[in-house]
Amino acid sequence: MKKKVQKKELLLQGNEAVVEGALKAGCNFFAGYPITPATEISEILSVRLPQLDGTFIQMEDEIASLGAVIGASLAGAKAMTATSGPGFSLMQENLGFAVIAEVPCVIVDAMRGGPSTGLPTMPSQGDVMQARWGTHGDHPIIALCPSTIRECYDLTIKAFNYSEKFRIPVVLLIDEVVAHMREKITICEDEDVEIFNRVKPTVPPEWYIPFEDTPKGVPAMANFGDGYRYHVTGLTHDIKGFPTSRPDEIDPFIRRLFRKVSQNFADIQIGEFYQTDDADITIIAYGCVARSARRAAADGRERGLKVGVLKMNTIWPFMRAQVEKVLRTSKVVIVPEMNMGQMSREVKRVNKGDAKVFTINKVDGKIITPQEILSRIKEVY
Amino acid sequence: MAEITRLIHEYLRHDKKFPHVWCPGCGIGIMLGSLIRAIDKTGYSKDDIVLVSGIGCTGRLPVYVDFNTLHTTHGRALTFATGIKLAKPRLKVIVIMGDGDAVAIGGNHFIHAARRNIDITAIIVNNSVYGMTGGQYSPTTPYGMKSTTTPYSNVEHAFNISELAVTAGAVFVGRGTVFHAKLLDSLMEKAFAKVGFSVVEIISHCHTQFGRLNRMGTAVEMMQWQRDHSVTVEKAAQMKTEELKDKFKIGVLVDRELPAYQDEYEKVRRWAKGTEKR
Secondary structure, eight states, X not given: OOOOOOEEEEEEEHHHHHHHHHHHHTOOEEEEOOOTTTHHHHHHHHHHHHHTTOEEEEOSSHHHHHHHHHHHHHTTOOEEXXXXXXXXXXXXXXXXXXXXXXXXXXXXXXXXXXXXXXXXXXXXXXXXXXXXXXXXXXXXXXXXXXXXXXXXXXHHHHHHHHHHHHTOEEEEEEEHHHHHXXXXXXXXXXXXXOOOOOOXXXXXXXXXXXXXXXXXXXXXXXXXXXXXXXXXXXXXXXXTSOBOOOHHHHHHHHHHHHHHXXXXXXXXXXXXXXXXXXXXXXEEEOTHHHHHHHHHHHHHHHTTOOEEEEEESEEESOOHHHHHHHHHHOSEEEEEESSSSSHHHHHHHHOOSSSEEEEEEOOSSSOOOHHHHHHHHHHHX | OOHHHHHXXXXXXXXXXXXXXXXXXXXXXXXXXXXXXXXXXXXXXXXXXXXXXXXXXXGGGGGGBSSEEEEOSTTOHHHHHHHHHHHOTTSEEEEEEEHHIIIIITHHHHHHHHHHTOSOEEEEEEOSEETTTTSEEOTTSOTTOOBTTBSSXXXXXXXXXXXXXXXXXXXXXXXXXXSOHHHHHHHHHHHHHSSSOEEEEEEOOOIIIIIHHTTOOSHHHHHHHHHHHEEEHHHHTTSOTGGGTTOEEEEEEEEOOOOOHHHHHHHHHHHHHTSSOO
């Protein structure tokens, strides 16, 4: 007998799709603090998680939220928090802890206008650099950015997978438009979705080296209570986890943190090229702006302009190889962003001069429209 | 084997290089002794105990002991502990903090952990000063005392940590001093046995910073000060208010019954699944 495929057609908001993705990935712990425009994630998980024997807790602030998330992850949970710019600022302290102690967790930042309280109900892409360098010290980070509701679902799963695979906090940067917009998505119950769970030690406890420098760069992770008693600290530590101030132990440790991300660019950096092969003009965009970019490219093509789009789903680590590719093949590269030029600076940094790079910077709390991108193209090309 | 030798071998980490970071004469060593003796009495396996700390002299304690140990960010130990306890309720979660850690930078987390009544024991070593950074005043530095950042005299008023814990909702609050090591043992044993948020405040000394700046003498003299200025709860009940001036109470300050957070959340799970009507 043919197995009936369970197809679910859903009309979902971005925040709702994040929840569906998180639950699919196995999220069983959420700690958060109310903030617009991310609150729906908390509200829905407060209903869903206890139904699934998981835990939802509303903490006293965002510092505590990420603290609880890290604690839960150390005890074996797949843990997530969700916030917006002001709360993300408060999380930077513990974000750094998750990086140095290599604790898997997912942080959703639904970007709104800033700085400070800024524009609580209006979109922006102002947290791109906060996601990269918000916490102090030299560190790697992974940040993903969806532009459709389906991507909210898929990238949340990927965020959990990367965090478990590389033992690193992963930031999901969504903007207010994507967080609150609704689209139809189809989820198949038996869909073949890769779910990655942290690699646990298989050696006896007395042989376990919790922060071992392996070729992959990612040591096996024992959960608290599994019989492997070890020390976790925010201090720079040796392979056993104990604080160190020896230069010959510090240097390889910090380099390993970077290496575990840098040697996996091919796995981590995801994006899409739309008609960039023959494009004279390439738009590099992410988040809700990537939607306008697609439309602008289609409209441009209708008018005889060879326009392509590089959509970035991975914001950090910076998709250098992909960007360099379009910089080599295009005459003009346009980077529209709802900030004063956070990603365009990266694009310009790697430009060797084959293409001219232009920006569109919109900071009035409104989305960048396809028309605005088209008129910019006409202006510069 | 002498009992102390057994405890040292059982609970101190063999692979961690001693000496420890604390000054000779520090009260934290006495507190660590009580902690180990009290944990030994709980009957918990070392695998099921999680010791969480923040930043400061006290925050360095977990690295020396053989449990699941977590040295977090400054003031945030209780938030990490909350996550651990909720994700794996069978674990015994003990949080070690200093006074600055617990009620300055971590003050908000402290009152909310108490309010939630989450099943965690918070042990706070109160030495009235930020020792590790060199003797700055903390929220428990008494009025009129000197520190490196109150060179003329402190004009702020001190927090009473235990009273704060009582008001915020902790179900067990005990106060002791490092002079009264036996009392500390019993307070910790009671706190570990309690289900819910329990607090043990330990009055300690920092002769290196606080004592030196305020001419309070050696570690021994500061411990004699603890002996002379503490009154047991039972004795205090018989004393007049003016007799209790410049004295602090030691012993069990509160021991009450309230449902712990993780048990309440179990109810939420049952309501959510519809296996029980609210």
